[in-house]
Amino acid sequence: MRLAELDENQLLQALSPYFRHNQETLVGVGDDCALIAAPDSQYVVSTDMIIGEQDFKADWSRPWQIGRRLAMQNLADIAAMGARPTALVLSLALPNELELDWLKSFYQGLDSAAKQVGAVIVGGDLSRFHTLILNATVMGSLDGTNACTRDGGEPGDLVAVAGHLGFSYAGLDLCRQGYAQDLSALPAALRPLAAQCRDIFKSAEPPLAQGPRAAKAGAKALIDTSDGLLVDLTRIAKASQVSIELSIQALDQAMAPLRPLADFLGKDAKEWVLYGGEDHALAGLFPPDATVPKGFQLWGKTLAGSPGTITLAGTKVASQNRWDHFGGTHE
Secondary structure (H helix, E strand, O other), rough: OEHHHHOHHHHHHHHHHHHHHOOOEEEEEOOOOOOEOOOOOOOEEEEEEEEEOEEEOOOOHHHHHHHHHHHHHHHHHHHHOOOOOEEEEEEEOOOOOOOOOHHHHHHHHHHHHHHHHHOOOEEEEEEEEOOOOEEEEEEOOOOOOOOOOOOOOOOOEEEEEOOOOHHHHHHHHHHHHHOOOOOOOOOHHHHHHHHHHHHHHOOOOOOHHHHHHHHHHOEEEEEEOOOOOHHHHHHHHHHHHHHHEHHHHHHHHHHHHHHHHEEEEEEEHHHHHOOOOOOOOOOEEEEOOOOOOOOOEEEEEEEEEOOOEEEEOOOOOOOOOOOOOOOOOOO
């Protein structure tokens, strides 16, 4: 059944199984607004959108993966504030010819990501348009702690990262080279890694639980590396008025699992790790005497002077934003 065959009430009824409540939901779908509890009088909020054929390709990804991707890139921002996601609202522009089963699968993917962290979909808006435009706004609770903004770092802090680096960019290159669905032409030894990279590109798996854990462990600054490790470390370094010295050993460790696949595809694993976006790894600055939470890998330290400068083994490295919608090189 196509959406053109349904009116708005029928469509909302079909989607009603995905509108749930949690402990923060005081009023959910059905009123002019949702009412969400904010026990400590403050909450964090972020929004992000994806557009069909610009941010995702329907012939590369299933609707379930697209829904999960939209949720995860929003939930990762909440984690990067040290917060716990609580609720999402959606604004969707949908073509008439879109199948209802496609939309239900999209909601299932989004809801599966929300359930992973105890969040719920509490409302939104639907409209018709010739192109898919999918937007989510997510809210989160700090549970009485202070938000981990980007500007809390100082010289001498530890730089640590949790989550995948370079896997999403590797997945993008796989799709570009014809491996979006079928991996059978790859050497058998590479298929498990290729499948993991491809799936992370289509629907990231951010370390969402690590945000609140980092905050409790004393993180002074956090950032979601959605635009790539170097780009986002530059941002956190500028905000904190420090420079960052990265460890070549940490880079080698991050590159090691990706090298065989990079060699086969004729790509550079270093490029994937340093410049690849949309893994949504979590980078943080911790006090020098802190015990970095399990799941974080030490990547270097902050230094005084030259705010925003990143060096690797003593050599300055440039941050190139491959994911800028309005400038630079958009991939």
